[in-house]
Amino acid sequence: MQVPSMTPAFPAVPAAGGASIRNLPVNLFGAVMGLSGLALAWRLAHHSLGAPALVGEAIGAFAFGVFALVSLGYVAKLAKHPGAVHAEFHHPVAGNFFGTIVISLLLLSAVAAPYSEAAGRAIWTAGVLATFALSYVVVSRLLRGQVDASHAVPAWLIPGVATLDIAVTGAHMPMAWAPELNLLAVAVGGVLALVLFALIVNRLVHQSPLAPLMTPSLMILVAPFAVGFLAYANIVGSVDRFSGLLFYFALFMFAVIAPKVFRPSVTFSSAWWAISFPMAALVNAALKYAEFRDSLALDILAVVLLGALTVVLAVLAVRTVRIALNGKLFT
Structure with missing residues (x-):
């Protein structure tokens, strides 16, 4: 089944003609998020299932390398x-x-922590x-009013x-202030997450489908529940029935969204990295929940x-x- 070709319901970011660092998309930091999440998942699998430790640590090192490379590119874009x-x-x-930049920093801090507690703490x-500053800016924008519903x-x-x-x-x-x-x-x-999830679902139900190039971003709908499971479990210090509800709804959303996203008709671009972190969060949640339930x-x-x-991340x-080597990433 083909994904309908539609014009996006919002203005595009002006792009330069031809290949240029000007066109380097910020969503490429999604690659760092996905790779960091994958590294943490393999590290968790090592502790709970006896998976090789080297795999997760190697992916973590690769995530740091990707972050450095993308950061250099984006700093060059900012300068020029x-x-x-x-x-x-x-x-x-x-x-x-x-x-995606601030989430990358948070995840990389967890990747780095076993090697240097000071570095992990600083990152x-x-x-x-940066996260609280960005959240403040985004919510302030929304509360100005007159936001086009198609942008949800x-x-x-x-x-x-x-x-x-x-x-x-x-x-x-x-740190003493960290728990609060x-x-x-x-x-x-x-x-x-709950308020915005409701607004987004309302837009998806009552308005036109997303443009084909934005289809992979549907996977982000899994993230609030998978990440919410991990955050809640860390706050309360254990996995309980409420966290189980969050995990199973994340799993349900993944089952609903995956057939819509993984279609050959959806053209590949850097936007595909939007699927990586929600999937990584779900995998980490699944590993943690399986360890708690002790179920085969x-x-x-x-x-x-x-x-x-x-x-999936290897293919991405x-x-x-x-596309970086043939210049399409910068067009």
Whole structure:
């Protein structure tokens, strides 16, 4: 079944003609999110299922390398084309993808923590400050009013999910102020995620489908519940029935959305990285829930999801390198 070809219901970010660093999309930081999440999933699988430790650590190192490379590219874009960055940040849809930068910092802090507690703490603190600042800006924009309902797309959830990730990655931070800050993060992220999820579903139900290139972003609808499971479990210090409800709804949403996203008719672009972190959050939640329930069926489910995520991100990485080398990434 073909995905209908439609014109986006919102203005595009102005692009330069031909290949240019000006066109480097901020959503490419989604690759760092996905790879970091995959590294943490393999690390969790090592502790709970005896998976090889080297796999997760190697992916974590690769995530740091990708972050450095994409950051250099985006800093070059900022230096040469500040107007393009300004337009992207203030765009009603693309601006939400700046949340991929702050989530990347939070996740990388968890990747780094076993090697250097000081580095992990510093990266996490920087991520926390940037996350709350971005959430404040995004909510302030929405409360100005007169927001076009067609702009309510899954990307809106990214700043809210970013706030939840503070608690996902900061549960074991030793600072005296960390527990209260984690509680604040879950309060802000949890309510934002629920309100924005309702607005987005209302738009998807009552208005035209997303443009084909935005189809992969549907997977973001899984994130509030998978990330919410991880954040809540960290806040309360255990997995309980409420966290189980969050996990199973995330799994249900994944089952509903996956057939809509994984279609050969959806053209590949950097926007495909939007699927990576929601899937990684679901895999981490599945591994943690399976460990709590001590169930063979849940272990098998977690392993299948981990394998699928690993294959998907490998394919995305290869295809991204290909469009970077042929210049399509910058057009």
